[in-house]
Amino acid sequence: MVALDKPDAKAALELADRLQGSGCWMKVGMELFYAAGPAIVRELKSRGFRIFLDLKMHDIPNTVRGGARSIARLGVDLFNVHGAGGLSMMRAAMEGVRDALESGDAERAPLVIAVTQLTSTSQDVLNAEIGIPGALEDAVVRYAKRAHEAGLQGVVASPLEVSAIKAACGAGFITVTPGIRPRGADVGDQSRITTPRDAVEGGTDYLVIGRPITAADSPEKALDHILKELTQ
Numbered sequence: 001m002v003a004l005d006k007p008d009a010k011a012a013l014e015l016a017d018r019l020q021g022s023g024c025w026m027k028v029g030m031e032l033f034y035a036a037g038p039a040i041v042r043e044l045k046s047r048g049f050r051i052f053l054d055l056k057m058h059d060i061p062n063t064v065r066g067g068a069r070s071i072a073r074l075g076v077d078l079f080n081v082h083g084a085g086g087l088s089m090m091r092a093a094m095e096g097v098r099d100a101l102e103s104g105d106a107e108r109a110p111l112v113i114a115v116t117q118l119t120s121t122s123q124d125v126l127n128a129e130i131g132i133p134g135a136l137e138d139a140v141v142r143y144a145k146r147a148h149e150a151g152l153q154g155v156v157a158s159p160l161e162v163s164a165i166k167a168a169c170g171a172g173f174i175t176v177t178p179g180i181r182p183r184g185a186d187v188g189d190q191s192r193i194t195t196p197r198d199a200v201e202g203g204t205d206y207l208v209i210g211r212p213i214t215a216a217d218s219p220e221k222a223l224d225h226i227l228k229e230l231t232q
């Protein structure tokens with residue numbers, strides 16, 4: 001999944017067009033969605049891309065239910081909420097999807113996943129700033145278990161936590177993992193990272209990669225390089 005973190009529709013579509021035929025999903029996050037809205041999702045869908053709408057909803061259950069209903073109507077393939085919103089909030093997201101299906105406004109249900117802990121969050125930040133005690137992996141697995149209990153299909157986490165999540169929630173529970181950095185790439189603001197190859201060998205289902213592709217002089221070459229490394 002390529003994180004299409006671009007400031008407007010023109011820049012996003014230019015990049016998406018260069019990655020046509022790669023088989024990659026496009027991840028539409030806050031930067032692009034807040035600028036270009038539902039229209040950019042429809043445009044990318046019409047070009048044949050599968051879409052992960054990464055808006056990380058975190059609000060009271062009633063609001064999340066309505067938000068999920070609107071997202072399901074848009075026809076995205078996957079979207080997410082924050083696990084920190086708790087069980088009833090996550091269940092409300094699933095109810096929103098059901099509302100859209102039952103009213104005939106959505107043809108099929110998108111996958112719904114929960115953010116466990118952002119991949120920019122370090123052990124120190126978790127304990128000292130966010131105020132959650134204990135090991136980061138334990139906090140991630142706790143959120144994954146709650147997401148599973150709420151009926152969500154998976155979680156966003158670091159590739160470093162995939163085996164613990166699968167052990168707790170089953171092999172079929174989807175893991176979507178940002179925090180991917182090819183060897184030698186700029187780490188930026190990420191904290192819990194691995195290479196693409198280590199992530200795949202660790203059992204993740206979907207890699208999310210942004211800047212190593214989107215900030216490259218040639219995004220298609222950067223993607224090609226990563227894909228070659230994975231199949232070698």
Ligand code: C5P
Binds near residue numbers: 005117118157208
């Ligand atoms: O550029 P980079 O490869 O760091 O992009 C990672 C993408 O994944 C960003 O769009 C970021 O918002 C998203 N993401 C993340 N950590 C999460 C959830 C989403 O980095 N836990």
